[in-house]
Amino acid sequence: MVIFLLIPCIIYLLVRKYFSKKDIKNVANKHIVVIGGSSGIGKSIAQLAAKNNAHVTIIARNIDKLTQAIDDIRKCSVNLSEQRISYVSVDVTNFEDIENNLCEIEETIGPIYMLVNCAGFAVCGEMENFSVNQIKSLININILGTIYPIKAIIPKFKQRKEGIIVLTGSLVSLFGMYGYSIYSSCKFALRGLAESIHMELKPFGVTVTLALPPDTDTPGFHEENKTKPIETSKISAMGTLYDPDEVAKKILQDALDGNFFSYIGFNGFVLTTLCKGFSPVRNFIQIFVESAVIGLIRFISAFYVVQMQKIVQHCFDEKEQKKKEQSKNKYS
Ligand SMILES: NC(=O)c1ccc[n+]([C@@H]2O[C@H](COP(=O)([O-])OP(=O)(O)OC[C@H]3O[C@@H](n4cnc5c(N)ncnc54)[C@H](OP(=O)(O)O)[C@@H]3O)[C@@H](O)[C@H]2O)c1
Numbered sequence: 001m002v003i004f005l006l007i008p009c010i011i012y013l014l015v016r017k018y019f020s021k022k023d024i025k026n027v028a029n030k031h032i033v034v035i036g037g038s039s040g041i042g043k044s045i046a047q048l049a050a051k052n053n054a055h056v057t058i059i060a061r062n063i064d065k066l067t068q069a070i071d072d073i074r075k076c077s078v079n080l081s082e083q084r085i086s087y088v089s090v091d092v093t094n095f096e097d098i099e100n101n102l103c104e105i106e107e108t109i110g111p112i113y114m115l116v117n118c119a120g121f122a123v124c125g126e127m128e129n130f131s132v133n134q135i136k137s138l139i140n141i142n143i144l145g146t147i148y149p150i151k152a153i154i155p156k157f158k159q160r161k162e163g164i165i166v167l168t169g170s171l172v173s174l175f176g177m178y179g180y181s182i183y184s185s186c187k188f189a190l191r192g193l194a195e196s197i198h199m200e201l202k203p204f205g206v207t208v209t210l211a212l213p214p215d216t217d218t219p220g221f222h223e224e225n226k227t228k229p230i231e232t233s234k235i236s237a238m239g240t241l242y243d244p245d246e247v248a249k250k251i252l253q254d255a256l257d258g259n260f261f262s263y264i265g266f267n268g269f270v271l272t273t274l275c276k277g278f279s280p281v282r283n284f285i286q287i288f289v290e291s292a293v294i295g296l297i298r299f300i301s302a303f304y305v306v307q308m309q310k311i312v313q314h315c316f317d318e319k320e321q322k323k324k325e326q327s328k329n330k331y332s
Pocket of ligand 1: 035036037038039040041042059060061062063065090091092093118119120121122141145168169170171212213214215216217218219220221
């Protein structure tokens with residue numbers, strides 16, 4: 001029975017891999033704006049766009065990081081005399097600032113073809129240990145920092161009947177995990193946002209892609225690691241750490257192909273397939289295969305969940321044991 005269900009799953013993955021495009025679709029002379037483009041996944045997307053002859057604008061706050069990133073992105077460009085590679089320093093959590101700056105960028109560089117929302121960060125910890133300020137800043141950057149630029153660009157995309165919007169969620173947009181209570185809440189919110197605007201914008205020819213990166217080797221990931229409880233670190237170690245260039249390539253390809261979800265790797269496939277829910281439908285062969293394998297995938301997911309629960313229980317038992325030993329030593 002399991003073999004019978006596994007076959008369509010394997011065929012689907014092989015066909016997908018075989019037919020997945022090796023090259024990025026033509027973005028020559030298109031204007032791609034990457035918010036959060038001075039570091040990590042966003043910077044890799046900006047570099048890849050520059051390699052493919054696009055005009056690139058990166059947006060972030062820190063000017064030193066922006067100028068350093070611009071040097072690196074320029075090195076990737078293929079036609080520096082024609083290509084416009086620029087940066088703007090804006091805090092994306094301020095609506096007026098991001099709206100005004102997107103308008104100015106369009107006037108100076110040209111109409112935006114793709115808006116990549118990549119600014120965001122994670123702080124991990126047990127729910128009760130977050131300060132109210134930490135909660136607010138996570139919500140501000142991860143939710144409002146995505147909503148604001150999208151709200152600002154939508155009227156222009158609708159008017160031009162063209163445009164691509166990328167939102168950067170995470171695998172924890174689809175499942176909750178120890179230590180990610182606030183971050184995961186924010187990234188779940190982006191899925192609701194992505195599905196809603198996808199439905200609103202489809203008649204206008206504007207596409208929406210929700211990127212779900214796995215653990216990716218970026219400066220942001222290293223900062224996040226400093227805050228991870230032991231349980232979170234051990235659960236994360238069950239997955240693979242990806243290179244930002246590999247993740248960026250997949251996101252850019254999926255966005256240009258008009259795919260709603262952008263994921264990478266087997267864990268991404270399992271999770272995304274299981275959590276498709278009411279997400280947009282594009283291809284009936286894909287729906288058929290997903291429907292055929294979804295039961296099996298739930299079975300696989302149960303294995304992961306049990307492993308994660310075991311890790312949490314093991315850490316809990318160790319901590320309790322330590323507490324007992326400490327109190328014993330105190331009174332002996
Ligand atoms: N790396 C991972 O393992 C991973 C996994 C899943 C999802 N993600 C998501 O992928 C996205 C990129 O992550 P990353 O690891 O590549 O991050 P990163 O290396 O920390 O880069 C974050 C970028 O966002 C900018 N930024 C942060 N706050 C901003 C603000 N208020 N206004 C404007 N720009 C701001 C940063 O520049 P400034 O600080 O100078 O503003 C920087 O350019 C995030 O949304 C993250 O949640 C990452």
